[in-house]
Amino acid sequence: MNVAMIGGGFMGKAHAMAYAAMPMFFWPAPAIPVRKVVVDITQEAADDARVRFGFEESSADWRSVVERDDIDVVDIVTPNDSHAEIAIAAAKAGKHIICEKPLARTGEEAKPMLDAVREAGVIHMVAFNYRRTPAVALARKFIDEGRIGDIVNFRGTYLQDWSADPDSPLSWRFQKNVAGSGAVGDIGTHVLDFARYLAGEITGVYAVNRTLIPSRPVASGHLDKLGAGGGGAGAERGAVDVDDETITLLRFANGAMGSLEASRNAYGRNNYLTFEVHGTKGSLVFNYERRDELQVMFADDPADARGFRTIYTGAAHPYGEGLWPIPALGIGYGETKIVECYDLFKAIAENTQPSPNFEDGYRISQIADAMIRSGESGSWVEI
Amino acid sequence: MNVAMIGGGFMGKAHAMAYAAMPMFFWPAPAIPVRKVVVDITQEAADDARVRFGFEESSADWRSVVERDDIDVVDIVTPNDSHAEIAIAAAKAGKHIICEKPLARTGEEAKPMLDAVREAGVIHMVAFNYRRTPAVALARKFIDEGRIGDIVNFRGTYLQDWSADPDSPLSWRFQKNVAGSGAVGDIGTHVLDFARYLAGEITGVYAVNRTLIPSRPVASGHLDKLGAGGGGAGAERGAVDVDDETITLLRFANGAMGSLEASRNAYGRNNYLTFEVHGTKGSLVFNYERRDELQVMFADDPADARGFRTIYTGAAHPYGEGLWPIPALGIGYGETKIVECYDLFKAIAENTQPSPNFEDGYRISQIADAMIRSGESGSWVEI
């Protein structure tokens, strides 16, 4: 199956690796992804990406690429503002699509994307990879099997500090016209994906959003290094027009309540994507910074042996047939993307929609919009 | 200094121990507390408490006791509904007072208590002992010294599961007429005390409160065993008219935002009283379940050596001159009460008001009231 990957940045690295590695891990593979064409902004950048990421061809013109007859799958790893245009064109050309998250800058922008893939009848996926962490999938399994009872409370956080320094650069992630929103869309949506995956549909939000650093040094170049580079105290500064932080209350369709906290100003937190779920028969706790582990507590354990179990995921857990043979050999970011790739091609091979797909992506964009609106209005927003 | 302790339950144990142990730890002591009289509901119970807790005398009549000339300090460790009456009588008799938390069932009830101690000119303290944990006091020290900059975010939780079982007994803690409120007043107020101690005054709250277990087996006897005893599936059930859980947004006077979660239905959490504080120069993290430890991250550490430090408190930290000589010999609940006792008698000896005192207790009752009202109205309540 031939893949055209649109975009050659940090996410391109992760996806390219997954195309190469997926069959190595999940074998026999549902399909062998062929890295056919990579597209970047300039032909020079695309050539560089071709060699680096092991693609056969390169191009600076995504439009012609997504229409090529020999392309089966289009992979969108560009900044948020181009997702819709590319995805709609790819759908019209009848391509299966995987799109980086968030699906679009707003729900309004995401809706025609969903319409397009539905009309085209293609397979579609949105790349909320973190739920592919085996420990997260194990949490879902415990819930599905009723082992922690009915869920009454969901608490999710995504805390980072790569941009907590006021002198870290103003990349596209801090610009509303490109990113749509800030912490809400960039990292908060990952928590929303966890919340819906584990506790079910979200029907209402109440949010407080804040911009803590109102201006940042203008970044040179188009690269997004996630704060690792550039900026500096002396540089020219531009305005940040997105949120740095949100604290949001969540109401679920099943009656559960919850909260979501996402922040780019949490010094000491790196990729602190966590959840704590309370059920009527037990609890689940996860922290992506220690992603090999799921903590689970079963209320019906003997009185003298109750407590959170720290489970290291391995062969006995979700995706264990493909990943490393013993627990704690180690799940990295790469492995989450390999699993994502596996689920995509499995869905294509079986002609079923994977999860999360554009429907989920659209819904999450709507919820993110609701968070922004709630923050502005100071009232609950139903979705 | 002669102490009359009103109440002989679990809290009486903790306080009696502190009176005996305080001078052993903090020496020379600001004063030697003498366990003069203990009061319980019946003379028989009081006699039992006298021997058990090492008091000289016992009584079933708190009114006459608090008026005795030879009593210097009145210690109120009864259920919440009797705090006000006893405290006001003690104040009128000119006694110094330490009162268990929450100060009263409501702010309205707490106000005359504050008025009474002010009018009497006595020393007054409310027993939010957890801030006396050396690690919490160290957090405050780091903040006071500007080592984590300006505080922008406070996140506090108090999660428990001793009453998560629907068949655990209906003690006074689940009855509004005695307790005032549920998780809000019982455990949420400890978080409020942390929040004000670390991040400053709270000016507004937005709360969602829920009762998850609407009825419980009626408990036999007057004892409050915190769920350790009684109840059972076959017993007669009574209605719970207080909250089991709250998720509250907090607005601080200094512009910081925050959240508070308190739950009695968090399976696997025992005494999970935590905070995470983000500042402009660092962060602080604490979990009372591992109370010997404070985690602190300083943003100006060298790039290759940045990360949370886990500090075990000892001689180099607050109260280190009185507690155990090396870190991690171990702070237990007892030690927090010994420190509280020390601060009380030091305040009496120096004739200064300790902190938190009735003013703080009144303020916290007001905030708790605001949480309840916000939950009912679905809107922010300013305090």
Added chain:
Amino acid sequence: MNVAMIGGGFMGKAHAMAYAAMPMFFWPAPAIPVRKVVVDITQEAADDARVRFGFEESSADWRSVVERDDIDVVDIVTPNDSHAEIAIAAAKAGKHIICEKPLARTGEEAKPMLDAVREAGVIHMVAFNYRRTPAVALARKFIDEGRIGDIVNFRGTYLQDWSADPDSPLSWRFQKNVAGSGAVGDIGTHVLDFARYLAGEITGVYAVNRTLIPSRPVASGHLDKLGAGGGGAGAERGAVDVDDETITLLRFANGAMGSLEASRNAYGRNNYLTFEVHGTKGSLVFNYERRDELQVMFADDPADARGFRTIYTGAAHPYGEGLWPIPALGIGYGETKIVECYDLFKAIAENTQPSPNFEDGYRISQIADAMIRSGESGSWVEI
């Protein structure tokens, strides 16, 4: 029951607190300890200790005190070199005895102590308090009930850093004539107590012992502040003639193997007393720095839910009837001493020998001797 406490330092504080608090916690108490006489080196020091520790009388002459008719229990909390003399005199006077660990400087010195208490028919205890931590007692319970199968491996450590600084003072703990040995006797013996408690009798040792800091500043005064005070770079230095560190292999009677590491030079470790026990059906892990917790793994758990459980000890665990009503209210050093006191007076009331008693103390001294000899000879020493 009247207690005479010989010694008024840091350990005196811990023991005095326990006498006062024990009946408050364990009620009805097996007996009410009365703090009758405290003895210190000078009358002035003893008077000070009397007020501080709440004793009725004070004395500078331990010999006359241990022979008083009205004394039931003698408590020895002096440096190691005086244990034997006091204990033998107390035994001859027919007193029950609790003696701080290690029982003596050597096994040779401990033997007549054991002979004396046996001959006198008194109750005797050696104060290895750490095994009284509820989590440690719970580990023993799991082992006794066969829940982790046969033990095959024991790993214990006791790592500290209060004297890792070469300029921390030369207290009696670094002088062979007073202490007997260094890390081996002072902290290694606690690990030996754990090892024997959990894995059974030790029959052979192979040890490497080292003195890493050969001289230290001479300390002023007789006080032992565990490194918290004194010394300094400019002070006169004296030779250290005991070990700072040991790594010892252990052979158990039941065929298990193990290791013990004790160090005073482990920067960052405070009171890092740990064990890891592997059985044929599971494992146990404990770290005193987080002493409310025991970790246990049961091999027969379902494949998808295997992992260490973190159990916070409370009412459902050993000593839960007397300690705090819910887990993680908090076990401190004080609580371990309260439990020790309870077990002592229970033994006296029931006229049975508690554990560990002088027999255990003698055996541990023999093993410690064997560790020293093994270190000198470079060969296994059978005990």
Added chain:
Amino acid sequence: MNVAMIGGGFMGKAHAMAYAAMPMFFWPAPAIPVRKVVVDITQEAADDARVRFGFEESSADWRSVVERDDIDVVDIVTPNDSHAEIAIAAAKAGKHIICEKPLARTGEEAKPMLDAVREAGVIHMVAFNYRRTPAVALARKFIDEGRIGDIVNFRGTYLQDWSADPDSPLSWRFQKNVAGSGAVGDIGTHVLDFARYLAGEITGVYAVNRTLIPSRPVASGHLDKLGAGGGGAGAERGAVDVDDETITLLRFANGAMGSLEASRNAYGRNNYLTFEVHGTKGSLVFNYERRDELQVMFADDPADARGFRTIYTGAAHPYGEGLWPIPALGIGYGETKIVECYDLFKAIAENTQPSPNFEDGYRISQIADAMIRSGESGSWVEI
């Protein structure tokens, strides 16, 4: 650069992934590895491996492959008993070589391998990948920069439980003629690599080795699933003639002491590869199960802010230029192998020997031999 990979099992997966991914991560890459030929036991297995691992060709005859002119690098990922023969042939053919650990079954077997690569003048590497974990490389950096002073103690463990069940299958890892030794060679050598990397050369060992499970069910097929498959209570059993567990004392050239514990019978431990290093100015702690983290304590931190820092490795740490842009995106087993591949090709490009190379591999095999001999003789063995 064309690679021939000999072996197509679990390790083949890891290496193949690294060849594909290395340039994606480290760009510009020192060289682009081309997956030229993969060799397995049968042509059928090799064909399968070719498709799965993305090689251009397949073969069942390693001898002819290693002599092909178009092969630059030979990668040996077969069981231990064939390492020597393949490596020597490859060296004679002038190929650069990477060989899985341990280099050989014994030092005696490893010596001619070292001789061969030396004589051939090729680049050689032994695949102790765990030291490529950024957190481990960071530990080395702190040591090199003197930030924890002189090392006095090294404690390393490698504990697993995938074969703790007596009914898990008898793979080649339990057969001396294939594996050379058991826990000593399979996992203990990883600890030896850490020990030499961090604390310097090892000059003597004293070991106790044991076989805890003397027989296991004979495994069907040649596959090594690390205990994930096969066996069962009813199957025919074969003898285990290697060790399951070792406890070893280590003596270092620089005067430091240490210990090593490796076990396949540590229930609850999965890939528990740890070290704790004490220096004269600080300490380092690492646990591969939480491999994104290094803990470091600097003794010269301010008295009130001393404690282990938990550092999540990222752009500011070793290999940060190639790995994920922010800490805790996540290092998995895959990433360690990508770094290893990078270091190999960098060494080839720069014509310098990487570390660890066959010299290290030979030395480690000698030390492992010494551990076996020491276990048999009960005495120290100098190396």
